[in-house]
Amino acid sequence: LASRYLFQSPWFNVRQDQVTLPAGEQIPYTTIEHPGYAAVVPLLDDGRVMLERVYRYSLQQTVLECPSGGLNGEAPEVAARRELEEETGWVASEMTSLGSFFGSSGISDEEFQVFLATGITETGTMNREPTEQIELVFMPLEEAVGMALAGKIADAPTALGLILAREKLTGLSD
Secondary structure: OEEEEEEEOOOOEEEEEEEEOOOOOEEEEEEEEOOOEEEEEEEOOOOEEEEEEEEEOOOOEEEEEOOEEEOOOOOHHHHHHHHHHHHHOEEEEEEEEEEEEEOOOOOEOOEEEEEEEEEEEEOOOOOOOOOOOEEEEEEEHHHHHHHHHOOOOOOHHHHHHHHHHHHHHOOOOO
16 A cells, blocks of 8 residues: 655665555555575585585674675575685585575565585685684584584574585485
């Protein structure tokens, strides 16, 4: 029935709509508009994955994550390749899509794409943002999946990406 923006930024917008529900009741509904992002599961030739230990101000804690970042108007694979190199200093010869997902469908249109990066090599070229205080962590994929399944990796896109990567590699999901 009507829309107005409560907040706008380069990273996301908050919009409030006046809507009529299927039963006829009219309510305000607040939605976060988000341009989306890409997450990458970087797999080394020796079977280890590269994760990032990064402090997240919004959580007030340090978490273990896959490299990820905003699309910035790019195709998801292009953004995934850019973010991998910017955050880690590594590049991939191959990116395999593991799927597209909605992060918080009850309040946002945010969609993220997950990629498996293989054939990765170190370039040493990074371009981190000030908020990206990152320590690279290398561990066997199976160990990382075990941590995800045990709830020891709290970042949902990372946990999902690790599990999907293992399934892809074992041929269970083609």
